Amino acid sequence: MEIEVTNEELKAIRENKHEIERRFRDLEGLERTLRVLKLRLLLEGKDRVEKKLAEMRASYAELVEFEKMAKRDKEFLMAFRKELSEENKRLRAELEAMKK
Template identity: 75%
Template structure:
């Protein structure tokens, strides 16, 4: 198992080395230390998950907004295409009428 500590925590560990060693010799101290480490680990995991959840919610909102924009764009383009097609038919009919 690997434990990562900050420079401040490392300095505090060095200052309290004797107390920490006594805790490790004492079963209760070991259990307290283990609970503290476990709690710290769980808190860090929860913070990571909460951060990821916020990111996912933001991404979901952006995706649904993009989807709506794409839907409106498609509708606009289909209507524009229909107008172009009707204009093209009209112009062909005019051209055909002039040829006769």
């Protein structure tokens, strides 16, 4: 098992070396230490999950906004296409009238 500690935690461990060694010799102390480590591990996992959830929420919001923008763009292009079609029909009619 590997445990990662920050520089501050390492300094605290060195300062409390005798207390830590005493706890490891004492079964109750060992159980307390294991509970503290387990709690810290769970809190770190919770933090990672919360961070990932926040990222996913942001990504979802961006996706929803992109979808709305794509829908607006499609509606605009369809209206523009209709205008072009009507303009094309009108110009063909004028061209036909000029040929006669």
